[in-house]
Amino acid sequence: MAYAILTADRVKPGDALPELAFEVKPIDVVLGALASRDWRPQHHDYKYATERNGVRDIFMNTPNLAAWFERYVTDWTGPFGRMGWIRFRMKDSVFPGETMVFRGTVKNVDTDERGCAWAELDLVLTSGGRETTVCTARVAIPAAEGDNPWKRRGEDWKPRAAA
Amino acid sequence: MSDRSDLPAEVLSWIGQKRYELVSEFDVERGYIFTTCSSVQNGNPIFWDDKAAADITGGAIAPPAMISVWFRPHHWSPGRSEPAVPLQVHFDLKKVLELPEAVISDNTVTFGEPVRPGDRLRTWQVLRNVSTPKKTKLGMGRFWDIEVEYVNQRGEWVGTESYTGFGYRREA
Numbered sequence: 001m002a003y004a005i006l007t008a009d010r011v012k013p014g015d016a017l018p019e020l021a022f023e024v025k026p027i028d029v030v031l032g033a034l035a036s037r038d039w040r041p042q043h044h045d046y047k048y049a050t051e052r053n054g055v056r057d058i059f060m061n062t063p064n065l066a067a068w069f070e071r072y073v074t075d076w077t078g079p080f081g082r083m084g085w086i087r088f089r090m091k092d093s094v095f096p097g098e099t100m101v102f103r104g105t106v107k108n109v110d111t112d113e114r115g116c117a118w119a120e121l122d123l124v125l126t127s128g129g130r131e132t133t134v135c136t137a138r139v140a141i142p143a144a145e146g147d148n149p150w151k152r153r154g155e156d157w158k159p160r161a162a163a
Numbered sequence: 164m165s166d167r168s169d170l171p172a173e174v175l176s177w178i179g180q181k182r183y184e185l186v187s188e189f190d191v192e193r194g195y196i197f198t199t200c201s202s203v204q205n206g207n208p209i210f211w212d213d214k215a216a217a218d219i220t221g222g223a224i225a226p227p228a229m230i231s232v233w234f235r236p237h238h239w240s241p242g243r244s245e246p247a248v249p250l251q252v253h254f255d256l257k258k259v260l261e262l263p264e265a266v267i268s269d270n271t272v273t274f275g276e277p278v279r280p281g282d283r284l285r286t287w288q289v290l291r292n293v294s295t296p297k298k299t300k301l302g303m304g305r306f307w308d309i310e311v312e313y314v315n316q317r318g319e320w321v322g323t324e325s326y327t328g329f330g331y332r333r334e335a
Contacts, residue, residue, distance in 0.1 A: 003208065003215065003219065028202070031198075031201070031202045032203070034198075035195065035198040035199040035201070035202040035232075036199065036202075036229070036231075036232050036235070037195075037232055037235035038235060038249075039235075039238045054333065062267050062270055063228070063229075063232065064203065066228040066270065066272065067199055067202065067203045067226060067228045067229070068203045069228070070203075070205070070226055070227065070228040071203045071204070071205035074205070074207050075205075075207075079207050079209045079215060079219050082227075082274075083227050083228070083274050084273070085271060085273040085274065086228070086271070086272050087269070087270070087271040087272075088269070088271075089268060089269045089270075090266070090267070090268060090269075090270075148219065150219055150220045150221070151221070153276065157275070157276075159273055159274055159275070160273055
């Protein structure tokens with residue numbers, strides 16, 4: 001089987017990732033919370049979310065948002081992309097009835113001392129037209145055809161986030 | 164470093180300490196992997212296709228972003244009188260600092276060795292910092308930083324999560 005492979009020589013700072021738009025329904029919020037074993041009521045109980053949390057509806061939970069960002073990044077890299085780290089800041093919530101739009105830009109491309117190629121990405125999620133989450137991610141991608149970041153172990157895998 | 168002089172001694176004693184070390188309640192398993200991929204419509208073949216997983220990742224793995232999923236307690240289990248909560252240090256801070264509401268504002272996750280079906284992971288939590296009282300649009304409260312470390316059954320590092328939480332009291 002041939003797999004999509006994005007190699008480092010085809011990526012440069014300023015490159016835009018393809019946009020991803022998704023219309024959020026209540027089932028997406030509830031499914032995402034349950035898939036991540038998050039039983040807190042603000043992710044499935046409208047009354048609790050609106051009366052106790054003071055927001056306008058149930059809203060997507062943090063672990064599921066991380067899964068969305070991971071999917072967005074690896075849609076771009078293909079299956080050889082291996083996430084090193086991801087950092088995100090929630091500024092607002094994602095509610096049912098809104099359209100989420102993921103956008104991303106390549107901030108930097110580099111190779112570490114062990115020969116692992118990395119792309120650093122600036123990512124933004126808007127929902128209902130509001131900027132709800134900003135994110136930075138570092139993903140290892142093959143330096144060239146035949147390289148596979150997933151084969152790196154121990155000292156050859158250095159994903160630690162910069163301070 | 165924030166001024167910690169107004170913090171309760173109990174909270175001060177938690178800073179930098181390894182707490183709540185525990186082994187996950189169940190092995191990493193593919194049902195949750197599929198459900199998670201389904202929830203975000205992630206069609207990456209390394210999660211769905213055994214041949215792709217064998218070729219690329221040396222066998223089935225879990226999406227790295229699922230790292231914390233394996234430690235969220237069951238909503239109910241025999242003998243438990245109250246619902247268990249994940250990220251217990253976060254809830255301890257809410258209780259001791261008398262801040263009834265809280266949100267997670269920042270989250271950094273760093274990924275190590277791949278997590279595979281059948282793994283049994285171990286974790287612990289470390290409180291790194293608590294801020295002085297701050298006022299935000301949510302209310303008056305404090306920020307705190309918590310790190311959660313994860314290793315597999317062989318002691319190999321599989322990930323670290325760093326959370327910034329904000330516990331607060333809503334404006335009257």
